[in-house]
Amino acid sequence: MRKNVLLTCLLLTAFAAFAQETKTTTADAPKWKMRFRALGAIPPSSSYDLAGDDIKISAAITPELDFTYFFNKNFAAELILGTTHHTVKLDDGNSSTKLGKVWLLPPTINLQYHFAGKSFTPYIGAGVNYSIFYGEKKEALDLGYKSNVGFSTQAGFDYQLNEKWFLNLDLKKILLKTDVTIKGAIPVVLSDVKVNPFIIGLGAGFKF
Numbered sequence: 402m403r404k405n406v407l408l409t410c411l412l413l414t415a416f417a418a419f420a421q422e423t424k425t426t427t428a429d430a431p432k433w434k435m436r437f438r439a440l441g442a443i444p445p446s447s448s449y450d451l452a453g454d455d456i457k458i459s460a461a462i463t464p465e466l467d468f469t470y471f472f473n474k475n476f477a478a479e480l481i482l483g484t485t486h487h488t489v490k491l492d493d494g495n496s497s498t499k500l501g502k503v504w505l506l507p508p509t510i511n512l513q514y515h516f517a518g519k520s521f522t523p524y525i526g527a528g529v530n531y532s533i534f535y536g537e538k539k540e541a542l543d544l545g546y547k548s549n550v551g552f553s554t555q556a557g558f559d560y561q562l563n564e565k566w567f568l569n570l571d572l573k574k575i576l577l578k579t580d581v582t583i584k585g586a587i588p589v590v591l592s593d594v595k596v597n598p599f600i601i602g603l604g605a606g607f608k609f
Contacts, residue, residue: 432561434469436569438604442485447492448595449581456500456581457494458596461485465602474517479526480554481509485598488537489544501544504536505596507575509553515598519561528556532577532596551577551596559606571602 440462449456465483471476484506490497511528530553534546557571577596583589 407585432471433609434567434606434608435609436465436467436469436604438465438467438569438571438602439463440465440483440485441602442598444596446599448597449591451491451591454494455488456591456594457492457497457582459493461487465604467482469513471515475515477513477515479511479513479528481507481511481530481542483507491541499540500542501538501540502538503544503546505532505534507532507551507577509573509575511553511555513555518600521558521560523558524556526553528553528555530575532575532579534579534603545582545584547580547582549577549579551575555601565607565609566605567607569602569607571600573600573602574598575600579590 405493407580411552428516438453441465442463444458444460446457447455463485465481467479467481469479475503484504486502486504487560488501488607489500491500509528509530511526513524513526515522515524530551531548534553537544537546553573553575555573557569561567575596575598577598578593579593579596581591583591
């Protein structure tokens with residue numbers, strides 16, 4: 402767990418250092434946005450085919466905090482922080498069995514392009530994340546998950562309420578696979594289990 406916290410701190414430090422460096426070399430005055438969002442993380446309907454049965458990862462709803470730094474009026478970088486809790490099930494088409502539960506921490510950095518507008522400002526983005534699995538809870542099986550790098554795509558918009566506050570709708574797709582180990586006397590590794598969540602975010606934020 403200490404390694405997970407350290408990695409998150411390093412991402413925050415690198416993001417702040419990069420923004421500070423840009424501040425000294427860019428003529429345009431930098432601007433920040435902070436958002437508070439409620440996220441729905443929706444994995445695919447099937448993450449792995451195990452001898453004809455489907456391994457499924459449950460959807461999750463969680464709060465999220467993110468920071469956006471504007472290099473100029475169009476280009477920005479966004480750091481996304483949040484964690485989700487999932488149940489892993491085995492589904493044979495007639496019934497499902499809970500295999501276990503796990504937490505997922507996916508700090509993500511996206512580079513964005515914001516389209517100019519007064520009240521309505523849409524944007525698109527893409528980036529990278531490092532997904533950390535932790536807090537595994539055994540149920541039918543004792544499962545272990547390999548933390549891994551994934552890629553992120555994004556589209557959304559801000560709607561300005563006044564000079565400071567705005568509403569936000571955000572859509573992301575994170576392309577992420579992991580290796581899952583079924584622990585036992587002879588461990589079995591399931592390679593390339595698809596997590597691939599589609600993420601819907603809705604919230605509000607302010608500029609500072």
